[in-house]
Amino acid sequence: MVTRGAVWLATVVALALMVSVLPVPGSVADAQQGWMPPPKEKRCPSKWGANDERGAANLLTPAKALEGTKMIREGRVYELGRVLEAGIPTFGVRRFGIYTARTTHIRGRNDNRSNEELVVTELGQVGTQFDGLAHITIGGFAYNCYDTQPTDRLIRYGFDKMGVEKVGTIFTRGVLIDVAGFKGTDMLGAGYEVTRADLEGALRKQGVAINPGDAVIVNTGWGKLWMKDNAKFNSNPAGVGIEAANWLVEQQPVLVGADTFPVEVFPNPDKELFAPVHQIFLVLNGIYILENLDLEALARDRVYEFAFVVQPLKIKGGTGSTVAPSAIR
Numbered sequence: 001m002v003t004r005g006a007v008w009l010a011t012v013v014a015l016a017l018m019v020s021v022l023p024v025p026g027s028v029a030d031a032q033q034g035w036m037p038p039p040k041e042k043r044c045p046s047k048w049g050a051n052d053e054r055g056a057a058n059l060l061t062p063a064k065a066l067e068g069t070k071m072i073r074e075g076r077v078y079e080l081g082r083v084l085e086a087g088i089p090t091f092g093v094r095r096f097g098i099y100t101a102r103t104t105h106i107r108g109r110n111d112n113r114s115n116e117e118l119v120v121t122e123l124g125q126v127g128t129q130f131d132g133l134a135h136i137t138i139g140g141f142a143y144n145c146y147d148t149q150p151t152d153r154l155i156r157y158g159f160d161k162m163g164v165e166k167v168g169t170i171f172t173r174g175v176l177i178d179v180a181g182f183k184g185t186d187m188l189g190a191g192y193e194v195t196r197a198d199l200e201g202a203l204r205k206q207g208v209a210i211n212p213g214d215a216v217i218v219n220t221g222w223g224k225l226w227m228k229d230n231a232k233f234n235s236n237p238a239g240v241g242i243e244a245a246n247w248l249v250e251q252q253p254v255l256v257g258a259d260t261f262p263v264e265v266f267p268n269p270d271k272e273l274f275a276p277v278h279q280i281f282l283v284l285n286g287i288y289i290l291e292n293l294d295l296e297a298l299a300r301d302r303v304y305e306f307a308f309v310v311q312p313l314k315i316k317g318g319t320g321s322t323v324a325p326s327a328i329r
Contacts, residue, residue, distance in 0.1 A: 035242055035270070037138045037279050044145035046286060053166045055133050055143055055286020056254045059213035060172060067211070068172045068307040074329050078303065080217075080293045081128040081324030082226060088127060089230040089261065089292075096121040123313065124164065124320035130255075130312045131289035132164035135319040136278045143286050158317020165314040167288070172254060173214050174308030174327055177202045178299050179238075180221035187221030188238035193265040194218065196247040206304045212252035215308040219295045223259030226292070239265040245277040249285050256281060257290030257325075290325065303329050 037043070046052045082088065084096055097120040106113060124132070133143040140149050146161050180188050182202035188194070199218075203209060210216055218240060225233040237260040240248070245264065248256055256263060264277030281287040290310070298306075307328040312321035 035273065035276060037276075037284065040141060040145050043138075043284055046144045048286070050144065052144055052286075053133070053162050054168075055282075056213075056252070056288065057167050057170070057286075059252060059254050060168075060170060061213070064173070064213040065171045067213075068174075068309075071173055071305050071307045072328050076329045078298050078301075078306070078327040078329065079324065080295065080298070080327055082292055082294055084121075084127045084322065087230075088227065089233050090126060091234065091261075094122045094126055096126050121322075123315065123322055124318050125322075127322045128290070128292045128294070128324065130164070130167075130310065130321045130323045131278070131282060131291065132162065132167065132312065132318065132320045133282055133286060133288075134159045134162040134164075134317075136275070136282045138279055138283050141283075143283050158315070159319070160317060163315070163317040164312045164319065164321050165316050167312050169309070169311040170215065170254060170288075171307070171309045173211060174217060174306045175203075175208055175210055175214050176206075176217045176219060176295070176298055176304050176306075176327075178206065178219045178302075178304070180219055181299060181302075185221065187224060190232075190238070191236045191265060191267075191269075192220075192238035193241035193269060194220070194239060194244050195241060196244045199244055199247065206302075208304045210248075210251040210253065214251075214253050215290075215310075216248060216251070216253040216256050217290075217293060217295065217298075217308075218256070218258040218263070219299045220258060220260055221299075223293065223295050226294070234261065237262065237266055239263055240277055241265050241269070242276055242280065245280045249280065249287065253287060255288035255290050257293050259293050259295045261291050263289050263291055290323070293325070298327055301329075303327065 048058050088096055099118045102115050137148050142148050142162055177199055179194050179198050179202050182205055220238040222237045239260055239262055268276060281289055310323050310325035312323055315321060
């Protein structure tokens with residue numbers, strides 16, 4: 001016979017077990033459980049207007065450029081771009097090939113001969129790469145609900161809106177968030193999801209805050225695999241999760257970059273999501289993404305604030321650009 005006390009005890013135990021498996025409000029699991037992008041009517045128009053094509057680049061005012069100059073104290077330049085060469089980590093049909101040619105025709109009595117090259121590559125998505133606003137969509141609609149569905153005109157001449165040529169020069173204050181250093185390691189573990197607590201903790205330890213219009217760079221340590229273990233580099237890197245991405249959006253950066261190919265954790269812990277942080281940054285908020293950065297020297301020297309400069313190639317209608325950014329201390 002089951003007594004009333006036994007029923008009460010069983011109920012308490014069952015409730016306790018239910019609570020133990022439910023996500024804690026505000027936790028990482030709660031932040032991304034069932035995440036879906038908002039419908040078009042809730043994400044458009046952009047806060048910069050229905051015709052805006054520059055997204056967070058609108059934050060790059062003359063005052064912001066001057067703020068960047070104040071970060072230069074020693075005049076030391078850190079090159080953050082990767083060398084483009086055969087064998088770099090790439091995906092699918094992406095590749096990089098260079099074919100040099102010598103002009104044999106002698107010009108003038110001074111025997112002037114020239115050399116040049118043919119580069120065969122996907123120019124926007126190889127090496128250190130800058131993701132523009134036409135690169136990622138939600139159901140075919142990019143930032144500000146721009147319809148990227150293919151037409152003969154778009155296929156032949158590039159996108160007629162949101163092209164990377166609209167970005168211009170980004171010269172601003174840069175902030176390095178050394179999450180690997182904060183966690184006491186030289187490289188975060190495979191598939192490690194960088195959380196809001198990680199970002200806030202690292203910034204607090206570094207004594208640095210993010211200002212609107214900053215270029216925010218996250219160091220995971222995975223950059224040391226570049227051209228040393230490409231298979232691992234391209235596997236399941238650590239990166240920013242949904243919760244951390246939403247917090248970064250609140251800080252209003254112009255771009256978010258990292259030393260990995262996706263910047264975000266990949267694959268996402270929710271197996272039904274594919275690269276949701278790209279959608280959060282690019283599509284929902286117009287925040288650019290910068291991938292495959294070389295951050296080893298910057299992290300080693302503990303340079304957490306700097307002037308940051310990058311200019312995407314002016315590829316009309318392009319979705320992105322291979323770039324060579326620099327940090328100046």
